[in-house]
Amino acid sequence: MITNYLIASPHKEWADALSVQLSNLGLSYDRAFNGKEAQALLHKNNYSITLLDLELKNHSSLEILRYIKLSKLKTVVMFYVPYAGILNEYGMTLGILKRLGIMEVLLPTMTPLAIIKKLRHWSDPNVWRHIPFDPLKREEKEKSLSDDEFTKVNIQEALELGIAAFDHYLRLAPDKYVRVVHQGEPFPVSTIQNYINAGVEYLYFYTSDRLEYINLMNELVRKMIDASPHSDDLIIKSLKSVADKYINEAYTEGIKPSLIEEGKSFCNNVYSLITKDKDLHKKLHDMEYMIPDLFSHSFLVSFYSILISKQIKWVGKKTLESIAIGGLLHDIGLMELPEELRKDSPHHLDNDQKIEWEKHPLLGAKVLQGSPFVNEQVRQIVYQHHEYIDGSGYPNSLTALKIYPLAKIVAVGDGYVNKMTELKVSPRETFKAFLLDRTNILKYEPNHLRALAQSLI
Amino acid sequence: MKQNLLIIDDEDLILHNLKYLLKKHALTVFTANNGKAGLNILQKNQIHCVICDIFMPDLTGVQIIKEVRAMGNMVPFVFFTAHGNHDLMLEAAKYGAFEFINKPYFESLEEIIINGLREGFERSSTSNILTKENEYQEILDMFLAALKDTNVR
Numbered sequence: 001m002i003t004n005y006l007i008a009s010p011h012k013e014w015a016d017a018l019s020v021q022l023s024n025l026g027l028s029y030d031r032a033f034n035g036k037e038a039q040a041l042l043h044k045n046n047y048s049i050t051l052l053d054l055e056l057k058n059h060s061s062l063e064i065l066r067y068i069k070l071s072k073l074k075t076v077v078m079f080y081v082p083y084a085g086i087l088n089e090y091g092m093t094l095g096i097l098k099r100l101g102i103m104e105v106l107l108p109t110m111t112p113l114a115i116i117k118k119l120r121h122w123s124d125p126n127v128w129r130h131i132p133f134d135p136l137k138r139e140e141k142e143k144s145l146s147d148d149e150f151t152k153v154n155i156q157e158a159l160e161l162g163i164a165a166f167d168h169y170l171r172l173a174p175d176k177y178v179r180v181v182h183q184g185e186p187f188p189v190s191t192i193q194n195y196i197n198a199g200v201e202y203l204y205f206y207t208s209d210r211l212e213y214i215n216l217m218n219e220l221v222r223k224m225i226d227a228s229p230h231s232d233d234l235i236i237k238s239l240k241s242v243a244d245k246y247i248n249e250a251y252t253e254g255i256k257p258s259l260i261e262e263g264k265s266f267c268n269n270v271y272s273l274i275t276k277d278k279d280l281h282k283k284l285h286d287m288e289y290m291i292p293d294l295f296s297h298s299f300l301v302s303f304y305s306i307l308i309s310k311q312i313k314w315v316g317k318k319t320l321e322s323i324a325i326g327g328l329l330h331d332i333g334l335m336e337l338p339e340e341l342r343k344d345s346p347h348h349l350d351n352d353q354k355i356e357w358e359k360h361p362l363l364g365a366k367v368l369q370g371s372p373f374v375n376e377q378v379r380q381i382v383y384q385h386h387e388y389i390d391g392s393g394y395p396n397s398l399t400a401l402k403i404y405p406l407a408k409i410v411a412v413g414d415g416y417v418n419k420m421t422e423l424k425v426s427p428r429e430t431f432k433a434f435l436l437d438r439t440n441i442l443k444y445e446p447n448h449l450r451a452l453a454q455s456l457i
Numbered sequence: 458m459k460q461n462l463l464i465i466d467d468e469d470l471i472l473h474n475l476k477y478l479l480k481k482h483a484l485t486v487f488t489a490n491n492g493k494a495g496l497n498i499l500q501k502n503q504i505h506c507v508i509c510d511i512f513m514p515d516l517t518g519v520q521i522i523k524e525v526r527a528m529g530n531m532v533p534f535v536f537f538t539a540h541g542n543h544d545l546m547l548e549a550a551k552y553g554a555f556e557f558i559n560k561p562y563f564e565s566l567e568e569i570i571i572n573g574l575r576e577g578f579e580r581s582s583t584s585n586i587l588t589k590e591n592e593y594q595e596i597l598d599m600f601l602a603a604l605k606d607t608n609v610r
Contacts, residue, residue: 314572318565369543376538376557401531402553435597446592457603
């Protein structure tokens with residue numbers, strides 16, 4: 001991924017401040033002071049992100065935007081506006097801006113570092129590689145901060161990271177946190193061990209750092225898989241952690257190109273792990289995190305869908321990535337339902353609740369429609385993952401030849417994981433029960449069942 | 458064995474370029490620059506895969522696939538997608554869209570068309586429920602035998 005930026009703004013002070021910070025972080029950028037210069041640079045170079053100042057002259061920002069859309073340039077566009085209210089004055093909402101292709105609006109109140117964080121989210125979340133640690137900033141002060149701003153991470157997993165890519169906090173009470181590890185600092189092993197001995201299970205970090213966390217974990221898992229020998233237990237836990245955070249990030253922050261790339265990294269990691277360890281699936285059942293919750297379920301569905309796909313000759317790399325991401329996101333529509341309906345199966349719901357629950361594939365497809373970075377393959381997997389070849393599925397009761405092929409694979413993964421969760425037996429015993437249920441297996445393509453059988457033998 | 462491909466798109470340049478790129482994968486590549494011409498070709502020839510644009514002046518891709526399915530023809534359809542026509546894609550899915558290719562990037566185009574032609578060929582041979590029943594039994598027998606082997610070992 002190319003990670004350089006174009007800053008097109010006549011506001012010298014603002015652009016200078018941003019440029020200095022970009023230089024400090026070793027990031028490359030170009031400057032344009034008017035629209036004509038911006039267009040010339042866009043014609044000559046590829047930029048991952050283009051920042052357009054709304055007050056650009058000599059070709060306005062909207063003319064430059066039009067040029068970008070007509071030339072089909074692969075650059076993410078962000079607008080810098082002089083004040084927040086200006087959008088209302090023009091009758092523009094964020095929804096309209098997104099449809100025009102403007103992904104973020106930057107305000108003068110944002111610090112250069114906050115802007116750079118947004119830039120990195122869209123282009124390359126590897127910012128953790130460049131973070132310097134300043135020992136003079138070390139402090140431990142209790143702060144009143146809202147629980148909503150934080151994401152938790154298992155303390156053992158956090159320790160595996162080695163160096164803190166961002167601040168980590170201990171939660172003392174609801175809305176009360178104290179920073180215990182500083183950005184750029186090596187994790188203090190003995191201190192963390194003391195916390196573990198005292199019964200602490202989780203550390204916390206700002207939710208706005210979650211994408212960096214996903215990137216970091218994917219990178220770490222890749223290294224762990226390459227290492228020989230390696231601990232499957234730890235790798236699987238880390239992959240599950242990535243999957244959990246991925247789904248939350250997708251739903252709450254939207255799907256950005258960098259999140260798609262992280263989905264591909266997740267897919268590559270699972271694929272590498274399956275290829276290296278043929279008996280991996282046997283170990284999964286023994287692991288404690290086979291607890292049925294939405295996020296574990298999505299991780300396992302993605303995992304088994306990749307396992308099935310590996311046996312199918314016509315599944316190429318790009319298709320496999322779509323299956324992996326589709327598996328992770330297949331139940332994202334459940335997040336649009338009331339909390340009591342957010343289960344991965346409708347067994348304990350009454351009729352009215354079941355009708356609502358069965359809307360989740362369409363709701364999921366609609367959620368993903370909001371992101372131009374999600375491809376149609378993933379959207380259709382989410383939309384059709386409950387269609388079955390015997391016509392008993394929903395939302396459209398499609399039959400075999402009409403169902404999107406990749407959705408049929410994820411449907412098997414989904415059905416199988418649900419069975420495993422219900423029976424709480426080993427993967428092989430689950431599959432045996434799956435096959436013996438004649439009404440059930442008529443929902444799935446024989447070649448996909450054969451592929452799963454071959455993976456489990 | 459090579460099969461027949463049909464490309465329906467109102468942009469002649471796309472028709473020309475795709476035909477050039479894909480001719481090595483198909484026996485014959487038919488082209489049509491509007492929906493009605495495409496339907497005409499489908500009625501007169503055995504087509505194993507259709508690449509179809511979603512937005513065209515006379516008929517949309519959804520209208521075309523709807524008519525093709527009404528004729529009892531289950532040929533795989535690969536649709537060109539672009540940002541902004543999501544609802545049409547969901548609609549197309551109801552009639553059995555086989556795959557989607559994002560314009561203007563055309564990622565994995567050849568892989569998708571090869572799969573589409575293969576699928577179209579397989580669909581043109583009948584596969585009845587009885588055959589599938591045999592397959593399910595075969596898979597169960599194979600798996601149980603493998604489990605037994607593992608337990609014995």
